[in-house]
Amino acid sequence: MEVRSTYKYARISPFKVREVTREIQGLPVSAALDLLAFTPKKAAFLIGKTLKSAIANAENNANLKPDGLVVKEATVGEGPTLKRIMARARGSASRILKRTSHIRIVLSDEIAIETRETRKAKRKAEEKAAKKAAAAGEEGSTTGAAKKPRARKTTNEAKK
Secondary structure: OEEEEEEEEEOOOHHHHHHHHHHHOOOEHHHHHHHHHOOOOHHHHHHHHHHHHHHHHHHHOOOOOHHHOEEEEEEEEEOOOEEEEEEOHHHOEEEEEEOOEEEEEEEEOOOOOOOHHHHHHHHHHHHHHHHHHHHHHHHHHHHOOOOOOOOOOOHHHHHO
């Protein structure tokens, strides 16, 4: 089952928040909270608030245990931008854009936790399959009569 929580109109640029949300995607809730606690950024604090809210929603609304929850999705959308003016030289002005963001976190209890060991094993299996495919491709080309690529005429040769 999925549980979500949204923090709307957060006064921080979405670019800065996405950097932190990428780190917590796919992690168990306890590991994500630990990571956010030791990340020295304003975005980490705001995401931590949203994550705690999602955990509370899971416990109270969906009767789920927080131990088995995983951060399925952590997305950041762009909110409305506040436009301000700053005085510049010779009576001109420049615009200041104060960006806001919408932080959305989705927790799930259905995703299997992918650890470093499982990712490593999956990578090794993919490399092994790629080597087999490469070896099979080399054997096939040496046994059959391979066509030689036809030489292309350059523009100078074509004119002659």
